[in-house]
Amino acid sequence: MNHTLNITTHTSSLSSFPASRWKRLPDVQVLELSIALLVFVVIHSVRQRKRKGLPVWPFVGMLPSLLLALRVDIYEWISQILCKQNGTFVFEGPWFTNLNCIVTSDLRNLEHLLKTRFQAYPKGPYFRHALHDLLGSGIFNADDDIWQKQRKTASIEFHSYKFRNMTTSSLLELVHRRLLHVLQEYVDQSTEIDLQDVLLRLTFANEVIRTRKKEVLLQSDDDTTQRSDLLTIFMGLKDEQGQPFSDKFLRDICMNFILAGRDTSSVALSWFFRLLDRNPTVEEKILSEICRIVKEREDEGKNGNLMFKPAEVKKMEYLHAALSESLRPYPSVPVDHKEVVEDDIFPDGTVLKKGTKVVYAIYAMGRMEAIWGKDCREFRPERWLRDRRFMSESAYKFTAFNGGPRLCLGKDFAYYQMKFVAASILYRYKVVVVDNHPVEPKLALTMYMKHGLKVKLCKRSECDLMMNLNIKY
Ligand code: HEM
Numbered sequence: 091m092n093h094t095l096n097i098t099t100h101t102s103s104l105s106s107f108p109a110s111r112w113k114r115l116p117d118v119q120v121l122e123l124s125i126a127l128l129v130f131v132v133i134h135s136v137r138q139r140k141r142k143g144l145p146v147w148p149f150v151g152m153l154p155s156l157l158l159a160l161r162v163d164i165y166e167w168i169s170q171i172l173c174k175q176n177g178t179f180v181f182e183g184p185w186f187t188n189l190n191c192i193v194t195s196d197l198r199n200l201e202h203l204l205k206t207r208f209q210a211y212p213k214g215p216y217f218r219h220a221l222h223d224l225l226g227s228g229i230f231n232a233d234d235d236i237w238q239k240q241r242k243t244a245s246i247e248f249h250s251y252k253f254r255n256m257t258t259s260s261l262l263e264l265v266h267r268r269l270l271h272v273l274q275e276y277v278d279q280s281t282e283i284d285l286q287d288v289l290l291r292l293t294f295a296n297e298v299i300r301t302r303k304k305e306v307l308l309q310s311d312d313d314t315t316q317r318s319d320l321l322t323i324f325m326g327l328k329d330e331q332g333q334p335f336s337d338k339f340l341r342d343i344c345m346n347f348i349l350a351g352r353d354t355s356s357v358a359l360s361w362f363f364r365l366l367d368r369n370p371t372v373e374e375k376i377l378s379e380i381c382r383i384v385k386e387r388e389d390e391g392k393n394g395n396l397m398f399k400p401a402e403v404k405k406m407e408y409l410h411a412a413l414s415e416s417l418r419p420y421p422s423v424p425v426d427h428k429e430v431v432e433d434d435i436f437p438d439g440t441v442l443k444k445g446t447k448v449v450y451a452i453y454a455m456g457r458m459e460a461i462w463g464k465d466c467r468e469f470r471p472e473r474w475l476r477d478r479r480f481m482s483e484s485a486y487k488f489t490a491f492n493g494g495p496r497l498c499l500g501k502d503f504a505y506y507q508m509k510f511v512a513a514s515i516l517y518r519y520k521v522v523v524v525d526n527h528p529v530e531p532k533l534a535l536t537m538y539m540k541h542g543l544k545v546k547l548c549k550r551s552e553c554d555l556m557m558n559l560n561i562k563y
Contacts, residue, residue, distance in 0.1 A: 143179060144171065151182040151189075165424055165531055168193065169454035177460065178440050181449075188216070191427075191447035195454040197461060198437035201486040203428055203448060205494035214429025216447055227339060228346025239327075240343060241499070247323055248499055258400055261507055264292060265514050266397060273519065277547050282524055284542035285363060289356035292511070320347055353536045354422040355504050359511060360543045361420035362413055366516075367523040367545075369469045372412055373516070375563035379408040380513050381555055396517065403509050408563050411474035413508050414488065418456035419467075421490035424537045425451050452489045453537070461487060478563070517555070519547040 144152045159167035171179055177196035183189025194200070203211040212233035225231035229240040247253050269292055276283045324343050329335060335343075366373045383402050428448045435441055442448070459466050462473075474480055485493030491501045498504070515521065523529075524544040532540040 143175060144181075146182050150184045153184050153189075156181075160533070163530060164533055165451075165453045165537075168425075168451050169195075169457050172451060172454045173458060173460075176438075177458070178436070178438055180440075188447075191449050192436075192440060192442060193449045193451055194436070194438075194440070195451045195458060195461075196436070196438045197455070197484075197486045199440070200450055200455075200489060200493065201484075202437050203430075203450070204486065204492065204496065207434065208494050208496075210432050210434055211428040211430055211448065213427070214431070214447070216429055217427050225346055225349075226342030228342035230346045230350065240324075241495075243323060243327065244320060244347070244499055247320055248503070254503075257503060258506070261510055262397060265511060266395070268292070269511070270514065270518065273515065273547055277519070277549055280546075282544050282546055285521065285545045286356065286360040286539050286543045289359050289511070290353060292356060320344075349536075350498075351500050351504075353538070354500075355507050355511075357422045357536055357538055358413070358417055358420070358504075359508055360539055361537075362416040362508070362512065363515075363521045363545070364523060364529055364539075364543060365416050365420075365469050366412075367521065372469060372471060373520075374558050374561045375471075376406075376409050376412055376512075376516060377555065377558035378561040378563060379406055380517055381559045384517075385559070398510055398513055400506075403506060403513065406509050406513060407475070407478060407480040408471060409509050409513060410480045410505060411471035413505065413512065414474050414480075414482075414490075415469060415471045417490040418462070418488060419453075419469075420531075420537060421452045421456060422537055423490070423492075423535065424453040424531070425449055426492065450489070455487075455489055472563075518550060520550060520554075522546045522548060 144155045146152055147154060172193065172195045178192065178194040178199065181189070181191050181193055183191075213231060214233070218231050218233070221231050227236055229237060229244065232240065269288070272288060273283075321340065321344055324335060324340060327335060366376075383405050384396065427450070430442045430444060430446050430448060432444050433442065455461055457466055465473075474483070482488075485491065485497060491498035491504075522545060524546060527544040528541050529543065530540050532538040
C-alpha cells in the first residue's frame with residue numbers, strides 16, 4: 091500500500107496529523123484517492139486530446155509525452171504532431187526550466203527565419219553553449235563575425251578551381267583504390283557487410299588528410315604556397331588584433347568541416363541504398379541511365395575497371411533526382427535550431443518573444459502531405475524531373491541542405507560525391523538488404539541508422555547491365 095499519495099495530497103493539514111496515524115489510514119481512503127487521481131488523469135488526457143496537441147501536465151508540462159516518444163521513433167512522432175497542428179506547435183517543458191520552444195515545419199516560417207529575417211534568428215547562446223564541447227567556435231556553432239569570416243574564407247576556397255580539382259581526383263582515388271576493393275573482398279568471401287559503416291570510413295575527411303599527406307610528400311618544407319586545404323588557408327589568416335588564430339580555434343574549424351562533410355553524405359547514401367532495395371523499379375531506371383551514358387563512350391573502359399568522368403556524373407539526372415527523393419524523407423540533418431533575438435511574428439501567425447528557441451523539423455517537412463502532396467510517403471524520383479531533366483526545389487520546401495545565407499557550403503560537392511559513389515557501386519553490384527535487418531534512425535544530430543545497414547552484394551554481369559538499357563524513365 092502506498093501512503094506517499096496521501097501525504098502529498100493533504101499537505102495543508104500535515105501538522106495536525108501525527109505521522110504514526112498515516113499508517114493507519116483505511117485502505118478505502120487510499121483507494122478513493124487513487125480513483126480520484128485516475129479520473130483526473132483520464133479527464134485531463136481527453137480534454138487535451140480534443141485540442142489535438144500534446145497533454146500539458148502541471149509541473150512537468152509536455153515532458154511525459156516526449157519521454158514516451160523517445161522510446162519509439164521520435165522523428166515520426168514530431169512529424170505526426172506537426173501534421174495535426176498545421177505545421178507549428180509550442181513545446182512546453184517542465185516549469186522553471188528553459189526547455190520551452192517552438193517547433194515548426196511550415197515552409198513560410200522557414201523562409202522567414204532562414205532568409206527574410208536572417209539577422210533576427212542566429213543560432214543563439216542557448217544552443218551554442220549546449221554544443222560548445224563538440225563544435226566550439228566552428229562554423230556550425232558560430233554567429234555574426236566569427237561565422238561570417240569562416241563562411242567567406244571557406245566559400246572562396248570551395249568555389250576555387252584548384253580545390254574542386256583536388257577533391258574530385260581524391261574522390262576517384264578513394265573509391266577505386268579503397269572502397270571498391272573492400273567491397274570486392276566481401277563479395278569474394280560471400281559475407282554480409284554493414285554498408286553504413288563502410289561508407290562512414292570513406293568520405294571527405296579522409297580525402298583531405300590523404301591529399302594533404304600526398305602534398306607533404308611531394309613538396310619541400312618551404313613550398314607551402316601550393317597547398318590547397320582549408321587548414322592551411324585559415325592558418326594564414328589573422329584575428330581582429332592582427333594575431334594568428336589560436337590552435338584551439340583552428341581545431342574547432344577543422345572539426346566542424348570534418349563533421350559537415352564526413353557523415354552527412356555517407357548517411358544519406360545508406361538511406362538511399364535501403365530505399366533502392368525496396369524500390370527495384372527505381373534501381374532499374376538508374377541503371378538504365380548509367381548504361382546509356384557508358385554506351386555513349388567512344389574510348390576505353392566500357393567494361394572492367396570503369397571510372398566515371400565528371401562530365402558523365404553531371405549527366406546522371408535521374409540519379410540526382412533519386413538522391414534528392416531519398417534525402418527528402420531521410421535528411422542527414424533531421425532537425426535544426428535557432429533563437430530569436432527580438433520579438434517577432436511568424437508568417438503563420440505564431441508570436442515569438444525575444445529569446446524563444448525555434449526548432450525546425452527538416453525530417454517532418456519531407457513527410458508532409460501539405461508540402462509534397464498525397465504521395466508524400468512514396469519514393470518517386472519522377473517528382474524532381476521535367477522532360478528527364480532534374481528540377482531543384484525551393485530551399486525552404488526541400489530543407490535538407492538548409493537555406494538562405496547559411497545554405498550548406500558543400501551541397502554541390504555532396505551531390506557529386508554521392509552520385510559518383512552510388513553509380514560506381516550500382517554499376518558493379520546489386521545491394522540487397524539482409525532479411526529482417528532492423529532499420530531505424532538514431533537520435534543524434536546526424537541521422538545515422540541505429541543498427542547500421544547489413545547488406546549482401548551480388549556481382550552484376552554484363553548481361554544484367556544490358557537488360558536495363560531499354561528501360562524507360
Ligand atoms: C548529403 C550531404 C549533406 C547534407 C544533407 C548537408 C546538410 C547541411 C545542413 C542542413 C547544413 C546547415 C547546418 C546548420 O546550420 O546547422 C549544412 C551546413 C554546412 N555544410 Fe553541409 N551537408 C552535406 C554535405 C556537406 C559536405 C560534403 C560539405 C563539405 C565538403 C558540407 C559543408 C557544410 C558547411 C561548411 C556548412 C556550414 C554552413 C554555414 O553555417 O554557413 N556539407 N549542411
